[in-house]
Amino acid sequence: MSTYIVALDREVLPEGLVRGRMDTAELVIWRGASGSVHVWEDRCPHRSSRLSAGRNMGAYLEDPYHGWRFAEDGTVIHVPAEGGKGHPEISAHVLASAVTGGFVWASAGVLETGDFAGPPLRPLHFGVSANRVAAELDPTKTRITPWGAAACMVYGIDPDAMAAHRMLTALRRRLEAAG
Amino acid sequence: MIRLYDYALSGNCFKVRLLLSWLDLEYETRLVDFYPGFEHRSDTFRKINPLGQLPVIEIDGQLIRDAQAILIYLATTRDPLGQWCPMDRIGPIYQWLAFADSITGTISAARLHDAMFFRLDVDKARAGGVQLLRILDDHLWFAEWAGQDWIIAGEHPTIADIACFPYVALAEEGGIDLAPYAAIQRWTDRFMRLPGFAPMAGMMPLPLPKEART
Numbered sequence: 237m238s239t240y241i242v243a244l245d246r247e248v249l250p251e252g253l254v255r256g257r258m259d260t261a262e263l264v265i266w267r268g269a270s271g272s273v274h275v276w277e278d279r280c281p282h283r284s285s286r287l288s289a290g291r292n293m294g295a296y297l298e299d300p301y302h303g304w305r306f307a308e309d310g311t312v313i314h315v316p317a318e319g320g321k322g323h324p325e326i327s328a329h330v331l332a333s334a335v336t337g338g339f340v341w342a343s344a345g346v347l348e349t350g351d352f353a354g355p356p357l358r359p360l361h362f363g364v365s366a367n368r369v370a371a372e373l374d375p376t377k378t379r380i381t382p383w384g385a386a387a388c389m390v391y392g393i394d395p396d397a398m399a400a401h402r403m404l405t406a407l408r409r410r411l412e413a414a415g
Numbered sequence: 416m417i418r419l420y421d422y423a424l425s426g427n428c429f430k431v432r433l434l435l436s437w438l439d440l441e442y443e444t445r446l447v448d449f450y451p452g453f454e455h456r457s458d459t460f461r462k463i464n465p466l467g468q469l470p471v472i473e474i475d476g477q478l479i480r481d482a483q484a485i486l487i488y489l490a491t492t493r494d495p496l497g498q499w500c501p502m503d504r505i506g507p508i509y510q511w512l513a514f515a516d517s518i519t520g521t522i523s524a525a526r527l528h529d530a531m532f533f534r535l536d537v538d539k540a541r542a543g544g545v546q547l548l549r550i551l552d553d554h555l556w557f558a559e560w561a562g563q564d565w566i567i568a569g570e571h572p573t574i575a576d577i578a579c580f581p582y583v584a585l586a587e588e589g590g591i592d593l594a595p596y597a598a599i600q601r602w603t604d605r606f607m608r609l610p611g612f613a614p615m616a617g618m619m620p621l622p623l624p625k626e627a628r629t
Binding site for chain 2: 243247249251252254255256257262289300358359361363383387389
């Protein structure tokens with residue numbers, strides 16, 4: 237199980253919900269009132285509605301469909317249809333995650349963040365597979381997160397952020413045009 | 416009295432309603448049955464707008480068609496503070512209003528195909544929409560980097576934000592996934608949290624209760 241970057245730390249805002257992806261899993265990434273960042277599968281365990289369409293209330297994340305509330309550890313603390321009863325035995329699907337080097341990392345298995353830090357580039361979505369992009373880029377300066385089989389998100393570090401961004405944008409144009 | 420030829424599910428009508436409300440202007444509405452009635456294509460409506468498009472506004476004894484033109488007219492004649500269309504940034508504002516028109520031709524077209532069964536090349540519409548979303552997301556990401564919240568630099572949002580917002584927020588109704596565009600999502604969150612924002616169908620701003628604010 238690989239470990240991937242799923243967001244920039246500074247883009248996970250206290251009142252926001254960030255959508256991400258990792259292989260085939262859709263993710264919701266959020267910062268709780270404690271300051272910790274959480275990476276969960278973007279599916280409510282109740283009816284599979286997208287948690288990222290709900291709201292970040294600080295102490296908990298609220299599902300948009302039936303208003304279930306999930307504590308920062310993922311457990312259900314409030315079900316409106318049951319008079320606000322909690323269900324500690326039910327949990328969102330929580331992924332192992334950590335914040336280092338300005339990036340949020342997550343893994344469906346064992347987390348191995350490695351050594352990767354520097355001025356972050358603008359993350360860039362490519363409409364081609366992670367493998368095709370990886371073949372073109374310096375692995376010491378970039379990390380690539382697969383978004384399904386045919387797309388990926390490229391995270392990079394480079395002191396010359398604008399030049400690196402222009403290079404990545406040109407590469408994307410070239411790879412996508414090649415189909 | 417201002418009169419708006421209006422349709423509830425039109426993002427282009429919504430942007431005009433939003434500015435009318437933010438400028439605190441009273442107006443009356445003439446509802447046009449865009450779908451399924453196609454009343455905008457009727458001979459009667461074509462006397463009001465030969466293009467057969469919504470919205471149209473009747474104001475100061477004239478008919479003005481085209482959502483972007485209406486936004487400019489309202490912002491330059493009804494906003495004494497000049498916040499919605501700052502004249503010292505008029506070049507970028509016109510540029511992003513034209514961009515909003517391209518959004519109508521792509522992202523909105525994909526939504527008309529999916530939600531109202533219009534016949535058009537939806538793959539082409541979606542691909543065009545993705546190119547525009549990437550450009551907007553890029554612009555907003557670097558604007559945030561420079562400490563700016565809105566499309567046009569400055570403290571206050573402008574008609575450029577109003578013009579671009581509706582069909583971007585509704586893109587998923589046209590089958591365009593917004594997940595790759597994190598800067599756009601932060602911008603739509605900020606926009607929907609502006610005081611007095613009232614959503615149209617398909618938008619879920621879910622306002623944050625006071626106790627959740629830090």
